[in-house]
Amino acid sequence: MRNNNVYVVRNEAKNQQHPFHVLGLSKLPMFMAAFVGGLAISVIAKLQNVNNLDKYLTVGQGILQPLFSPSAPLSIEIPNESVDNRIALFLILILLTLWAWGRELVNEATYGGFHTTHVVRGLKYGMLLFLVSEAMLFFPFF
Numbered sequence: 001m002r003n004n005n006v007y008v009v010r011n012e013a014k015n016q017q018h019p020f021h022v023l024g025l026s027k028l029p030m031f032m033a034a035f036v037g038g039l040a041i042s043v044i045a046k047l048q049n050v051n052n053l054d055k056y057l058t059v060g061q062g063i064l065q066p067l068f069s070p071s072a073p074l075s076i077e078i079p080n081e082s083v084d085n086r087i088a089l090f091l092i093l094i095l096l097t098l099w100a101w102g103r104e105l106v107n108e109a110t111y112g113g114f115h116t117t118h119v120v121r122g123l124k125y126g127m128l129l130f131l132v133s134e135a136m137l138f139f140p141f142f
Helices: 028-047 054-068 083-110 117-141
Strands: none
16 A cells, blocks of 8 residues: 555455565564573573672673763662572563563454464464474484
């Protein structure tokens, strides 16, 4: 559809002109990337027997503090948390983000009408090809 010399892709219920699901804009992938990165750093710290990340976070404080209050000395207070608490926190945040992202996809598919019969057929073929490729990958082992 052309609107004010700009091409706009409209994905209205059951009226799409293409057999693809065009994803909407979402902030959830950025949150997921940040939480998975934090989980990775926390697991590495746990494997290295680092009980407290405070001494490693002071470098980040020195870099970020002038950006927020240039006249004040370093005054960011980081709570004394163990690495185990951080791992549990990141796991909870990842599960919540997955739930929200899944809810968003289900809403797009059922109530938004984005999953037409062509899209569903493409998803089924994609899953079938994935299963066949996994079977072909593991067939030589057995």
